[in-house]
Amino acid sequence: MPEITKSYEARDVEAKWYAAWQEAKCFAGHAAPGQETYSIVIPPPNVTGILHMGHVLNNTLQDALIRRARLEGKAACWIPGTDHAGIATQTMVEKHLKKNEGKGRRDLGREEFLKRVWTWRDEKGDHILKQLRELGCSCDWDRTHFTMDPGYSKAVLTSFVKLFNSTDEQGRACIYRGKRMVNWCPTSLTALSDEEVEMRPTKGFMYRLRYELVEPSTITDAEGNVTPFTHLILETTRPETIAADVAVAVHPDDVRYTHLVGKKVWRPLGERVQIPIIADEAVDPAFAAGALKVTPAHDKVDFEIGQRHQLPVIDALNADGTMNEFAGPELAGMERFAARKKAAELLEASGNLIEAKAYENNVGYSQRAGVPIEPRLTQQWWLRYPRVEEAKQVVRDGLIQMHPERWSKVYLNWLDNIQDWCISRQLWWGHRIPVWYAKGIDREKLTEADLRDPNKIHVSLEGPADPENWIQEDDVLDTWASSWLWPFATLGWPDAEAQAKANFSQFYPTTTLATGADIIFFWVARMIMAGLEFAKPGAPVEERIPFKHVYFNGIVRDKQGRKMSKTLGNSPDPLDLIQKYGADGLRFGLLQMAPLGQDVKFDEDRIESGKNFSNKLWNACRFRQMNGAMSDNSSLGAILARLDASQLDDDDHALLTALLDTMKTVERGFTDFEFAGATQRLYSFFWNDFCDWYVEVAKARVQDPAVKDHALAVQDLVIRQFLLLFEPFAPFITEELWSLLGYAAPGKPFVQDARIESPADLIAALNARGIQLDAHASGRVETLKQFVTLARQLKTEQNVGQKRDVKFLALGADAAWSALSAALAKLTRLVGAAEISRAAAELALPAIVTPFGTLFLDTGVKVDAVAERVRLTKELDTVGKHIAGTEARLANVTFTSKAPAAVLDGARKQLAELQAKRDEVARLLASLG
């Protein structure tokens, strides 16, 4: 048996065991027929991403879940992988190209550019998966997937083709192409979905403008006064688009303007043209002066107004956010924000700018590029979501449970207001849409009927048989239109052979999805719809859902509650933390501060405490090893066989009771996703119940040959069960100790080869050895602990806290003394005294009142009566207050008549104890003279 070193060196241990696990294929997900399964798909990080604290929390949780499942004997499978992350990766490579070669993607051409992206991916990708290994993640690496792999790509294209040929719940084609207003990112040069747009309050100006009436009018008020009416007043934040105005709209019921409807105003910028005044319900008469400039090309509401009134569309912006010739000669070619300034200057010069006031409003930003998006009219592919109603129902019915439950509401609310999904992206890195257009047709003018005409449009995986007559769509699919297939595409779908090989039928639906709530719409909701639609056609709904539980972990924030970000530099590098505190320390510390569904305020001290706990565990095991040779630890049965039921004392009973309680807490932690509670109980059990008390108490027993084997067997038992409970959270140190203390059975070298006992299993195993746990032992041990604390307190107060040769004298009734003397040996040791003997009468010595009567401390020095009197008086005062409170409670008739008996008894008992204590303290005071 190798000797355990003085302190725990995490890094050596971690590297060794991870290699061993991989070598032994410990993480392989195989399901035997009929075996209960537990499967998780990883939220695939961006292929070029690096590990941050959010990943650490998310993946530690998944690893804990999957490791626990293994210990419970389930066929566990955790599928890893990465996401091609269309925009993010393409942008990254483009930047790199620009910097190193001074070229853009168009200089290289599509084919060459994609080659470069693949090279980049091969060189720099998957780094994050290696980092997850450092953390101890037990993914089945042989199942690593990438959303652009051939098999996965086939799944993506298959899903598109299937959707193209199917209808939504209202019988409409799921996929259509249409020229509609989209969120356009002028930096990435692509359309975005609504979810990729982030509203941010943005400071700017509200420009108050005059639009001259072509035929000035007059207003006649109630008194018959007539005033000239020469212009309309409008407000806009975007004067640079004025040249694209095609009308001014007012509310049809707005009496201020009804007489003007049908008349015209001069457009104040660009070519001097007249535009009509129209009436539309969409105008808010209360906003500004109640008139709205209508610019159909650059605003969604305006576009809809334009449609209703058959207005032309003038697009004054280029794709990259610069103005084009329709913006007028002064603005053409300018960048949009410069043009805004310039437009204001021009308006001011022409006298049409009344004022520009500072204004803050919500502006949509491209989440990825961080620039304001432009509403832009373009041809895109759209998806009408399938299975929307079913997706709501599975959550309402609890087939899919969200934790914390409140996220269900957010989810349902989104589905209630669901909008069609713009799935095409004007990118190259991604899955190219499997649509071919017949040569010679005008793509801009395809009707819904044309889309379904196989002579004009070809949609398939393989492409047309006569490719020379067709041109493939340039656009690729939104990244999320590939990752929404993740739970089943990683299990081989749609290839039957691959599915069989991957144990699709056993691992789907997966058990738990652990992710952040920030992607509940992007990913979670869409996966549910995709799963219902594709995974097991025709199967009952409970077999089609992609997962049964969704656990939303919090966001890791810094101490001030800010999100961790590169720019703020407030995000510690997880690998540094692993270096400093060990992977186990990081995992354990982080989980301790991660209560269900709350954001985590990161505190490095907590991680340090995780490391310290590792060391504590290490040393407790080291001490066990030093106390006696290891006997057969290879199974629970073997250890139990070494227990002597007749030797079990109160401490054994109390410890085993606490162990059972810990087992229950941890079990509940896993079913309810209450990991913080589980880790905290593990901590307090091991440190307080086991080390602080039991190991100390057992020091005496271990010296006694008659009970030594038994006492060590209890320790071996508790350490074994603890390691099993702790392994999911701290796999490295537990593995090392499992091995060092001989818990591994022959041919079963790893912790995961063992089966964790449930609390009921352990009770049954104890019963089978003739052991019934004594429910009252814990209370008696608690009393002894109190006695020890009080005795130590007395020593500290008398400035002999560290001396071990002091003498105590206890004055109490026969019953108290007999209880005390039964535990005398260990108490003497624990309080640090030469002896504790019985006093015959009150003594003129410093004293403290304990549950076993009054305890006097003989330091050999004359007692300081004045100091004692002060101390005892204070004590008497405190006790008196508690007595008064309890008496008042008991004197209340409504309390005594309504409170349950147990509470009443407790109060009465407490009062009696307090009164006895008061009397004793009073006697002591009196004896001081």
Next chain:
RNA sequence: GGACCCUUAGCUCAGUUGGUUAGAGCAUUUCCUUGACAUGGAAGAGGUCACUGGUUCGAGUCCAGUAGGGUCCA
């Protein structure tokens, strides 16, 4: 504007269905390197549980409102 969450010790957080004197880690005070562990041990100090009202014999816990902080959706 709608929905949700949070407010407990100096800091970060626990506190299960209402029930003795509200807990932990870190920080802090005093003492201790005694044979597991100084990454440690012992003893202590530190809290009107944001505020107001209600329900109840009893509220950190349940209800309503107020204030402050945060998130999501419009």
